[in-house]
Amino acid sequence: MYKAIIVDDESIVRDGLRNTIAWNDHGFELAGDYENGREAWEAIERLKPDFIISDISMPFMDGLELARLVSTNYPYMKVVILTGYDQFEYAQQAIRLKVRDFVLKPITAREIRELLDKARAEMDEEAKRLEDLGRLRSQLHQSLPLLKERFLERLVLLGLGKPEIEERFAYFGLPPLEPPCLVMVADIDDFGEKETLIDDGHDAEFLRFAVFNIFEETASQRPGTLLFRTREEKLMAIVGGAADESELYDAAFGMAEEVRHLVEKYLRFTVTIGIGHAVSSAEQLPASARSALSALDYRFQQGKNKVLGITDMEGSSAPASPVPNRDWDRRLAAAVRTGAADEARELIGRIAGELRSAPLPVCFLHIQRILLALLDVAQELGLGLESPAGEAAPIQPLCLTEVYRFKTLGEIEDWLKDIVASLMAGIADNRSRFTRLQIARATDYIEEHYADEKLSLRDLCRHVLMSTSYFSLAFKQCTGETFVEYLTRVRIEKAKALLLATSLKFYEIASRVGYADPNYFSILFKKHTGMTPRDFRERQAKESV
Structure with a gap:
C-alpha cells in the first residue's frame, strides 16, 4: 500500500x-x-x-x-x-x-482512477526492480570476502598493473601497500593425530579454518598485512609497512614463527611456512610469491613444522654436497634380489642422508634412479607391488605417480623402505612357490624312478635344474626328510605293497624297489619296520586269516 x-x-x-x-x-x-x-x-x-x-x-x-x-x-x-x-x-x-x-x-473521477492505477503499476515495477538490485547488493556484500581473496590471489600469483591495483584496493577498502613488501605462504603438513578422526571434507575444512583464524589473529597485530586463502588450500600473506628490508624480514619471520607455534600448541598438528624475497612494489609481488613457494618446497629436505626463508635456503655458504654414489642403486637392487633386508634399509637411510643437503633437483633425480632400479627388479621377476595404503598396484604406476605426493624426504625414505619390503616379500613368496613346485617335480620323479638302483641326488638335481646344496636344503625344508631318507621310505612302502599283493621272492622284490643286494634290502626293511620281509609277509597273512 x-x-x-x-x-x-x-x-x-x-x-x-x-x-x-x-x-x-x-x-x-x-x-x-x-x-x-x-x-x-x-x-x-x-x-x-x-x-x-x-x-x-x-x-x-x-x-x-x-x-x-x-x-x-x-x-x-x-x-x-x-x-x-x-x-x-x-x-x-x-x-x-x-x-x-x-x-x-x-x-473526472474516472481519469483520476486511471491515473492512480497507472502510477501504482509503475511504482510496483520500480519497487520490484529496486528489490532485485537490493538482493544483488546483498549477494555482492556477502561475496565480498571471497571476491577479495580471489583478487589478492590474482595479484600475488599472476600480477596486475598499478591502476587496477589502486582501483581494487579502494573498492575492497584495503589499506595501500607500503614497500618494501613480501609474500609468505603457509601449508598444513598433515593433521597429525586428528588425521584418523576426520570423517569428511567438512572436518578438514574446519581445521583449515582454525589455522586461518590463528593466522588472522596474529596478522591483525601487524598493520599492513593482508591475509587470504588460495584455491589450493594454502594460506598467503602480503607483509609490508616496514622501514627497510631487514625490519620487514624480522616482522615476517616473527609472525610466521608465532603462527607455527600456536598451531602446534593448540591444534596439535603442524604447518610449514615459506617466506619469499622482498620487493619494492605491489606489481612485483608474483616474484616474491614464487620465491615463497620455492622456500616452502625445501620442506622436502628440511622436514615439517618449519619456517623456511628463501634467503636462508639460497644464501647458505655450505659447500655443495657430493653427488650420491652412482653405484648405490645397483647395490640396492642386489640387496633386494638376495633378500638382504637390513642392508637394503641401511642403504636407503644413507642415500636419504646425503640428499638432505643436496639441491632439490638432485634429490628427485636420484630418487627416480632408485625407483627405476627397483622397477627393473620387479619387471625382471614379474612382480607387482602393494602400495603403503594397501592397494595392490604394479610398481611402475605406483612409483611414477605417487612420488610427488610426499612433502618431505623423510616420507620418501619411509615409502622407499615400504616398497623394498613389499618387493622383497614378493620375491620371497615367488621363490617359495617356485621351490615348492620344483620339490613337487622331484618327488614325482622319485615316484617314477625309485626302482632305478642308480638313482642319485645328482640325477634329481639335474632333472629339476637346481644345485645339489640348495636342493638338499629346500628338499629338507619342504618334506622334512633328506633325499636318501625320502627315497628309502618310498622304496620300503613299495616293498610292503609287493610283499602283500604278490608271491614274489624276496630278492625279486628287492630288485623291483631298487636294491640289487637282497641282504642290504632285508637290513633296511627291518630297520624301518622292525621285522624282516619274511616276518612282515607271514604276520600280515595271519592277520588277514
Whole structure:
C-alpha cells in the first residue's frame, strides 16, 4: 500500500478527490490533504508519502516550488501536477523538475482512477526492480570476502598493473601497500593425530579454518598485512609497512614463527611456512610469491613444522654436497634380489642422508634412479607391488605417480623402505612357490624312478635344474626328510605293497624297489619296520586269516 497526499487551495477539489475515490482499491492510503505548498511540505517531511497530487497556483508556496523541493530532497517521490493553466512554460518547468505527470483541470473521477492505477503499476515495477538490485547488493556484500581473496590471489600469483591495483584496493577498502613488501605462504603438513578422526571434507575444512583464524589473529597485530586463502588450500600473506628490508624480514619471520607455534600448541598438528624475497612494489609481488613457494618446497629436505626463508635456503655458504654414489642403486637392487633386508634399509637411510643437503633437483633425480632400479627388479621377476595404503598396484604406476605426493624426504625414505619390503616379500613368496613346485617335480620323479638302483641326488638335481646344496636344503625344508631318507621310505612302502599283493621272492622284490643286494634290502626293511620281509609277509597273512 502506497501513501498519498493531496495539495490544492480549493476545498471543493480536495473534498471531491478525498470522497469520490476509493483510494485503497487502487493501492493507496490517503494520508492527508493540504491547502497550500507550505503546509504540504511540512507534512511531506513528516509523513514521507510516495505519491503527491498538487495544484500549481496556491498561496505561500505554489506547486512548482513544492515539486522543486521534493525533487531535490526526496527524488523517489512521485508528483502529479493539476492545473487550470494550459501554458507551455508550466509544462517545461514540470519536466525539468521530473514531475511524473502534468494534468489539466477539470479532471473526472474516472481519469483520476486511471491515473492512480497507472502510477501504482509503475511504482510496483520500480519497487520490484529496486528489490532485485537490493538482493544483488546483498549477494555482492556477502561475496565480498571471497571476491577479495580471489583478487589478492590474482595479484600475488599472476600480477596486475598499478591502476587496477589502486582501483581494487579502494573498492575492497584495503589499506595501500607500503614497500618494501613480501609474500609468505603457509601449508598444513598433515593433521597429525586428528588425521584418523576426520570423517569428511567438512572436518578438514574446519581445521583449515582454525589455522586461518590463528593466522588472522596474529596478522591483525601487524598493520599492513593482508591475509587470504588460495584455491589450493594454502594460506598467503602480503607483509609490508616496514622501514627497510631487514625490519620487514624480522616482522615476517616473527609472525610466521608465532603462527607455527600456536598451531602446534593448540591444534596439535603442524604447518610449514615459506617466506619469499622482498620487493619494492605491489606489481612485483608474483616474484616474491614464487620465491615463497620455492622456500616452502625445501620442506622436502628440511622436514615439517618449519619456517623456511628463501634467503636462508639460497644464501647458505655450505659447500655443495657430493653427488650420491652412482653405484648405490645397483647395490640396492642386489640387496633386494638376495633378500638382504637390513642392508637394503641401511642403504636407503644413507642415500636419504646425503640428499638432505643436496639441491632439490638432485634429490628427485636420484630418487627416480632408485625407483627405476627397483622397477627393473620387479619387471625382471614379474612382480607387482602393494602400495603403503594397501592397494595392490604394479610398481611402475605406483612409483611414477605417487612420488610427488610426499612433502618431505623423510616420507620418501619411509615409502622407499615400504616398497623394498613389499618387493622383497614378493620375491620371497615367488621363490617359495617356485621351490615348492620344483620339490613337487622331484618327488614325482622319485615316484617314477625309485626302482632305478642308480638313482642319485645328482640325477634329481639335474632333472629339476637346481644345485645339489640348495636342493638338499629346500628338499629338507619342504618334506622334512633328506633325499636318501625320502627315497628309502618310498622304496620300503613299495616293498610292503609287493610283499602283500604278490608271491614274489624276496630278492625279486628287492630288485623291483631298487636294491640289487637282497641282504642290504632285508637290513633296511627291518630297520624301518622292525621285522624282516619274511616276518612282515607271514604276520600280515595271519592277520588277514
